[in-house]
Each structure stands twice: as structure tokens, then as C-alpha cells.
Amino acid sequence: MAIEQTWRWYGPNDRITLEDIKQTGATGIVTALHHIPNGEVWTKEEIIIRKKMIEDAGLSWSVVESVPVHEDIKKQTGNWKLYIKNYQQSIINLGECGINTICYNFMPVLDWSRTDLNSSFEDGSLALIYEQKVFAAFDMFILKRKGAENDYSQKIQDQAKAYFESLDSEGIETLTNTVIKGLPGAEESYTLEQFQSVLDAYSGIDNATLKKHLEDFLKEIIPTAEQAGVKMAIHPDDPPWGLLGLPRVVSTLEDAKNIISTIDSISNGITLCTGSWGAGYFNNLSVMAEELSHRINFAHLRNVKRDTDYNFNEDYLFNGDVDIYSVLKTIVKEEEKRKKEGRTDCSIPVRPDHGNQMLGDIGQDNNPGYSLYGRMKGLAEIRGLELGIRRSLSE
Amino acid sequence: MAIEQTWRWYGPNDRITLEDIKQTGATGIVTALHHIPNGEVWTKEEIIIRKKMIEDAGLSWSVVESVPVHEDIKKQTGNWKLYIKNYQQSIINLGECGINTICYNFMPVLDWSRTDLNSSFEDGSLALIYEQKVFAAFDMFILKRKGAENDYSQKIQDQAKAYFESLDSEGIETLTNTVIKGLPGAEESYTLEQFQSVLDAYSGIDNATLKKHLEDFLKEIIPTAEQAGVKMAIHPDDPPWGLLGLPRVVSTLEDAKNIISTIDSISNGITLCTGSWGAGYFNNLSVMAEELSHRINFAHLRNVKRDTDYNFNEDYLFNGDVDIYSVLKTIVKEEEKRKKEGRTDCSIPVRPDHGNQMLGDIGQDNNPGYSLYGRMKGLAEIRGLELGIRRSLSE
Numbered sequence: 001m002a003i004e005q006t007w008r009w010y011g012p013n014d015r016i017t018l019e020d021i022k023q024t025g026a027t028g029i030v031t032a033l034h035h036i037p038n039g040e041v042w043t044k045e046e047i048i049i050r051k052k053m054i055e056d057a058g059l060s061w062s063v064v065e066s067v068p069v070h071e072d073i074k075k076q077t078g079n080w081k082l083y084i085k086n087y088q089q090s091i092i093n094l095g096e097c098g099i100n101t102i103c104y105n106f107m108p109v110l111d112w113s114r115t116d117l118n119s120s121f122e123d124g125s126l127a128l129i130y131e132q133k134v135f136a137a138f139d140m141f142i143l144k145r146k147g148a149e150n151d152y153s154q155k156i157q158d159q160a161k162a163y164f165e166s167l168d169s170e171g172i173e174t175l176t177n178t179v180i181k182g183l184p185g186a187e188e189s190y191t192l193e194q195f196q197s198v199l200d201a202y203s204g205i206d207n208a209t210l211k212k213h214l215e216d217f218l219k220e221i222i223p224t225a226e227q228a229g230v231k232m233a234i235h236p237d238d239p240p241w242g243l244l245g246l247p248r249v250v251s252t253l254e255d256a257k258n259i260i261s262t263i264d265s266i267s268n269g270i271t272l273c274t275g276s277w278g279a280g281y282f283n284n285l286s287v288m289a290e291e292l293s294h295r296i297n298f299a300h301l302r303n304v305k306r307d308t309d310y311n312f313n314e315d316y317l318f319n320g321d322v323d324i325y326s327v328l329k330t331i332v333k334e335e336e337k338r339k340k341e342g343r344t345d346c347s348i349p350v351r352p353d354h355g356n357q358m359l360g361d362i363g364q365d366n367n368p369g370y371s372l373y374g375r376m377k378g379l380a381e382i383r384g385l386e387l388g389i390r391r392s393l394s395e
Numbered sequence: 396m397a398i399e400q401t402w403r404w405y406g407p408n409d410r411i412t413l414e415d416i417k418q419t420g421a422t423g424i425v426t427a428l429h430h431i432p433n434g435e436v437w438t439k440e441e442i443i444i445r446k447k448m449i450e451d452a453g454l455s456w457s458v459v460e461s462v463p464v465h466e467d468i469k470k471q472t473g474n475w476k477l478y479i480k481n482y483q484q485s486i487i488n489l490g491e492c493g494i495n496t497i498c499y500n501f502m503p504v505l506d507w508s509r510t511d512l513n514s515s516f517e518d519g520s521l522a523l524i525y526e527q528k529v530f531a532a533f534d535m536f537i538l539k540r541k542g543a544e545n546d547y548s549q550k551i552q553d554q555a556k557a558y559f560e561s562l563d564s565e566g567i568e569t570l571t572n573t574v575i576k577g578l579p580g581a582e583e584s585y586t587l588e589q590f591q592s593v594l595d596a597y598s599g600i601d602n603a604t605l606k607k608h609l610e611d612f613l614k615e616i617i618p619t620a621e622q623a624g625v626k627m628a629i630h631p632d633d634p635p636w637g638l639l640g641l642p643r644v645v646s647t648l649e650d651a652k653n654i655i656s657t658i659d660s661i662s663n664g665i666t667l668c669t670g671s672w673g674a675g676y677f678n679n680l681s682v683m684a685e686e687l688s689h690r691i692n693f694a695h696l697r698n699v700k701r702d703t704d705y706n707f708n709e710d711y712l713f714n715g716d717v718d719i720y721s722v723l724k725t726i727v728k729e730e731e732k733r734k735k736e737g738r739t740d741c742s743i744p745v746r747p748d749h750g751n752q753m754l755g756d757i758g759q760d761n762n763p764g765y766s767l768y769g770r771m772k773g774l775a776e777i778r779g780l781e782l783g784i785r786r787s788l789s790e
Contacts, residue, residue, distance in 0.1 A: 389783045
């Protein structure tokens with residue numbers, strides 16, 4: 001009985017090979033068919049090719065992260081009904097190929113957001129950070145978004161103004177690229193004009209509407225997933241608050257409870273991402289893990305330091321505001337509980353989430369956050385922590 | 396309250412820099428002044444230069460590994476009394492420079508022994524192994540040691556003969572070099588003729604005599620260490636059995652108990668090396684840690700798989716015949732006990748011992764066993780395990 005130690009792999013183009021991943025100690029792969037356009041069906045042929053590649057390396061394809069949800073589904077516009085049908089078919093195909101956990105998110109436009117992808121740590125490594133003043137500078141002075149002045153505290157508005165005034169044209173370009181060019185895992189990247197137009201497309205969609213669209217989506221896909229023997233695992237918003245006036249509906253414990261109560265099924269679960277939810281000072285991950293434990297289908301473990309001004313930086317696994325020990329203990333106890341209930345799917349896949357770029361990672365072509373050594377360190381810390389927890393519980 | 400996470404560094408010539416070590420998460424350095432000839436005094440000037448180098452990198456010099464014990468002290472020949480005086484002075488100088496833990500060993504001739512330094516693991520990494528038949532082949536057919544036929548079981552003798560017959564001249568040279576050219580941390584390296592002569596010098600020294608010489612040494616240095624505020628930490632024999640007819644006196648729990656009972660003092664402690672003692676199928680490290688806990692001044696954590704034919708291979712920290720969880724739990728409990736007793740020196744330095752060569756280590760100039768990434772993985776596993784144990788104990 002053990003958690004399944006997994007690793008996110010970006011596929012054959014990832015500089016980190018399956019052979020590398022084996023040496024980190026991971027046994028399960030988390031990946032997606034990034035080459036299939038958003039909205040199209042993942043065919044069994046394509047799934048089987050990728051699965052074989054992974055199994056030939058002595059690993060298994062444990063989790064899909066992600067089957068992307070088309071923007072039209074979030075907005076209920078255009079071909080959204082077709083895209084849901086396609087999504088259902090992808091779930092069925094994955095289930096038939098023996099891949100039983102699918103991570104997805106319901107964030108409009110932006111998959112995740114940071115303001116610096118190479119922030120220097122004291123020890124010489126590099127990490128991702130988010131500074132609200134920097135994001136606000138983009139929002140208020142580059143995007144010139146109407147109503148932006150209502151989203152930020154006066155303190156942040158003042159900081160944003162001073163920050164923007166300090167930038168030269170190169171700084172402005174860097175900031176723009178950091179926000180809108182997409183981060184790994186994001187399925188889209190935009191020009192500034194395109195970006196404004198996709199934002200505009202959400203102008204009539206508030207949180208209540210987006211929540212309704214998510215519920216509609218769940219009602220379509222969860223019964224399919226149940227039949228296919230697939231567990232869906234919705235990923236939190238990152239960061240867990242509204243950005244650029246876009247709606248957000250997976251940001252808090254309340255949000256997560258609403259989602260899992262929409263359809264009470266083990267196929268309707270969550271990805272417990274301690275870093276995404278943990279970036280919000282209002283989220284207590286120890287409590288969230290406990291309250292949602294029966295619906296944790298997948299977990300991302302990383303830590304953040306955060307403040308009440310909506311700033312945060314990613315940090316080493318045991319340094320930060322999330323109590324990783326208590327979260328992992330909840331996961332371990334949940335697994336034991338499932339085992340007692342006689343479930344065969346009691347092992348919960350867990351992956352180290354972002355890791356600092358460190359040592360041999362530096363200067364390499366890293367997907368931001370997805371370093372080799374930083375994540376290997378995180379995975380090893382998780383492995384040790386799990387052993388300490390599990391053995392202690394059994395004494 | 397936490398163990399002190401340390402890292403063995405071979406000094407300015409080590410390809411792994413202090414800046415690298417910081418990123419692994421270690422805070423303490425374990426090192427020695429390898430450039431000072433065996434037997435000579437470590438002057439305060441030399442100690443301070445090294446100490447400053449370490450502190451300038453934001454680390455601290457936690458443990459000396461090792462101040463070598465001159466062969467003349469082990470044999471009580473030649474200048475052995477002078478060498479003891481010099482050893483005492485080195486202890487005093489280290490204490491005055493604020494370096495308070497000294498690891499040392501009392502193994503004649505061979506510091507440690509393996510038969511393959513680059514054995515392939517299934518995952519593509521490389522590890523150190525010891526095969527008794529290979530060592531016996533060196534002993535019986537290269538060294539042609541008289542009496543060798545009495546040390547090995549008939550099975551091993553047969554295997555050794557067949558193995559030796561399979562070697563070409565290059566194979567014989569490689570085997571010879573592996574055994575006698577010295578491993579990292581060993582202070583000497585020999586030609587075959589020199590090697591035979593240093594073995595001959597021990598011909599009159601059996602275990603009882605070596606034990607007496609160790610006791611004599613302890614009676615001289617432990618009072619000095621006490622006065623200097625220094626804790627000595629004798630390292631186990633590696634492997635923990637006689638090799639080439641040489642005496643061995645730090646191989647078992649009984650040996651260790653004899654040593655610490657010679658002078659009952661916190662300055663007369665041990666290095667709990669789970670890999671060295673763990674290579675012997677007759678050693679139960681969980682029991683040894685418990686029984687010796689009050690005298691653990693330093694710990695090396697690594698794991699081995701072993702058998703009753705005296706073969707072993709180094710393995711990842713949680714794979715193997717040593718129960719690392721129970722050993723580290725004993726260390727953590729010992730620290731808590733010391734804290735309750737009001738001791739100020741309650742934190743026990745622990746280092747990841749050998750690690751596989753993996754990922755970016757491969758092809759680098761690694762001191763055998765002393766890889767960057769393999770050890771970083773081990774240290775991270777220790778860090779996680781400690782957190783799991785300590786938090787569980789406090790609940």
C-alpha cells in the first residue's frame with residue numbers, strides 16, 4: 001500500500017526523457033496528447049501509441065493531465081455541444097485503453113499565471129513567483145482594462161503604477177509575454193489584440209454563469225466517466241482568485257464542495273493541488289484535504305509562501321504556508337480507508353508539482369516549474385514523508 | 396529541533412562545489428584536511444582557512460571525517476606515541492576552532508572495500524557492490540595469501556576459482572586496482588608489493604591485540620576530547636568482517652558496546668553507519684541504533700541488500716535490508732531525549748552516505764559513492780522521513 005509516485009511528462013519533445021524519470025523513482029507518468037487540437041477526440045490509436053511508449057520504458061501512464069476543456073464549453077457558445085460529445089468520446093477511449101484518471105480544469109483563458117518564471121532564490125536556484133503589483137501593472141497599464149481600478153486595493157494600485165513607470169520598453173514586452181504567451185500546460189498563446197478579444201468574449205459571464213456551465217458539463221461527462229471506469233479530477237484555479245475580471249469557480253473549499261455535490265460519484269473528484277489553492281491566504285489546505293478526502297483522485301504537492309496582498313512565491317516542499325505533512329497524512333489515511341472498503345483503486349497518484357530550477361537544470365530548456373532536479377528533490381521528500389507517516393500510523 | 400542535514404565534501408578539489416551543496420538542502424559540511432599527511436598535527440591556521448571557506452558559502456563545518464589514525468597507532472609500532480600526541484593536538488585545535496565532532500575509524504590497511512564501483516542498476520544508474528567471490532579471487536589468486544583457503548566457504552572458493560579463470564589480464568588488473576588503489580577517504584594507495592608488505596606488518600596482530608590497541612588509543616584521546624569539547628565518533632568496519640586475514644574490531648554490536656564502555660563519556664561515541672554495519676547479515680541496525688543511541692554522535696544513512704555469503708550491493712535508501720525508518724526514529728527520539736536533559740548539543744549530524752551515480756552524475760568525475768544527484772535524492776528522502784517521524788511523534 002503506497003501512494004503512486006508520478007511525474008508530469010510533456011511527451012516525446014520533453015527534454016526530460018522517460019529514462020530520466022525512472023531514475024527519479026517515479027513509477028507513473030502524467031501526460032497528455034498535446035498535439036491533438038483542443039476540442040477534438042483523442043482516438044484510441046493515438047492513446048495506444050503514447051501508452052506503449054511509456055510502458056516500453058518500464059513505466060505506466062497513470063493520469064491524463066489534461067484533457068483540455070474547450071473555451072466554447074466554458075462559455076456555452078459555438079460548437080460547445082459537439083465539444084462535449086468529443087470530450088465524452090475521449091473519456092470512453094481512455095477508459096478502454098486502461099487509463100483511468102483524468103485531470104482537467106475550468107479556468108477561462110488563462111491556465112495559470114505568474115509574473116516571473118526565473119526568480120532568484122538565496123541558494124542560487126530559480127523559482128516561479130506571482131506579484132500582484134506586477135500583474136496589476138499589466139492589467140491597468142498594458143491591457144488598460146476598464147474596471148481594473150475596482151479589483152485592486154489602493155496599495156496595490158499605487159505599487160503597480162510605480163512599477164510600471166520603472167519599466168523600459170523591454171520590461172514591458174517581457175511582462176506582456178509572461179502573462180499572455182502561455183505557460184506549460186496552457187493550450188493557447190495570444191497576441192495582445194487576440195488576448196483582449198478572448199477576454200471580451202467573457203464579458204457577459206460572471207461566476208454564477210460559469211458555475212452553471214461547469215455543472216452542465218459535469219452532468220454530461222460524469223455519467224460517461226462512471227460507465228468508462230474513469231475518475232475525473234478537477235484542478236483548482238491557479239491562482240485561486242479572479243484575474244482580469246474573468247470568472248473563477250474552483251478557488252475555495254466551498255467551490256470544491258459545490259462541484260463534488262453536483263453529482264455524488266467517485267468519478268467526480270478533484271486534483272488536490274496544494275500550490276494552487278495554497279496561494280490563497282484564505283485557503284487552509286489541511287482542512288481542505290480532510291473535507292475533500294473522499295473525492296481526492298489525484299494530488300499535486302508543492303509549497304508556496306503567500307501574503308494577504310495576493311503575492312506568492314513557490315518554495316521548497318517543506319518551506320511555506322502549506323502543511324504538507326498534514327495533507328499527505330490525510331491522503332495516506334484516505335488510501336487506508338479505501339483499502340478497508342475493499343476498493344481496488346485505493347492508491348492515489350501523487351506528483352511533485354513545480355520544483356525550483358537547480359544545479360544541472362539551470363540553463364536547460366525547462367518548462368517553467370518542470371525542472372528535473374528540483375522535482376526529483378520534491379519527489380524524494382514526498383517518498384520519505386510518506387514512509388514516515390505510513391509506518392507511524394501502523395505502530 | 397531537527398537533525399543536522401550534512402554532506403561530505405572532499406574539499407576545494409571536489410567537483411561538487413559548496414554552492415552545489417547548498418542547493419541540495421544540506422546545511423552542514425563534513426570534510427577533512429586531506430592534504431595534511433597522516434600523523435601530522437592539523438594546525439589552527441589550516442583549520443581556520445577551511446572553516447572560513449565553508450562559512451563564506453553560508454554553510455557550517457559540522458563534522459570532521461576523518462582525522463585519520465596512523466597505522467603505527469593501530470600496530471603500536473614506530474612513532475605511535477608521537478602520532479597519538481599529534482592526534483590529541485589536532486583534537487584540541489579543532490575544538491578551539493569550534494568544530495566539535497570527529498569521525499574516525501580503526502580499520503587496518505583498507506578503509507573500505509568493494510569489488511565493483513560502477514555496477515549497473517536496472518534503472519540505468521550505477522552503484523557500488525561487493526561480491527565475496529571476486530574479493531576471494533583477488534585474495535587467493537592474485538595475492539596468493541597463505542591461509543586464504545581457511546577464510547572462505549567451499550562454495551565461495553569454487554566460485555572464486557571459476558571467476559578468476561574467467562578473467563583476462565585486463566580483468567586481473569582492474570580487480571587489483573579496485574581492491575588496493577584505495578577508495579575515496581582512504582589515505583593510502585599501494586602497489587601490489589607494498590600492499591603485501593603492509594599486510595605482513597599485521598601478521599602478529601589478531602583481533603584481541605587490535606582491540607587492546609584501540610582501547611589504549613581511546614584512553615589517550617577521549618580525555619583530551621572531553622576537555623576540548625569534542626565528540627569522537629568511531630566509524631564501523633566496512634564491510635564488517637575480516638578481510639585478507641586482517642583484524643577487525645568495530646564490526647558488531649558487541650564491538651561497539653566494548654568501545655563505548657571503555658570510557659563512559661559523550662566524547663566516546665560512534666558513527667552509526669547503516670551501510671557499513673548493514674552489509675553484515677548478522678547485524679540488525681534497528682537494534683544497534685537503539686542500544687547505542689546514547690552514544691550516536693554522527694550518522695551515515697544508506698541501504699544495502701546483503702546475503703549470508705557476504706555479498707552485498709548498495710541500494711536506494713528505502714530499498715534494502717536496513718529498516719531506515721526505525722533507525723531514524725531512534726535518532727529523532729534520542730535528540731528529543733537530549734533536549735529534555737537540557738543538553739545544548741542535542742542535534743545529531745546525519746548525512747546521506749553513498750548514492751547511486753544517476754542522471755547528470757554519469758560520466759562525471761565522481762568519487763565512488765559520492766555522486767551529486769544520488770546523494771541529493773537520499774538527503775531529500777531523509778528530510779521527508781524525519782518530518783514524518785517527528786510530526787507523528789508529537790501528535
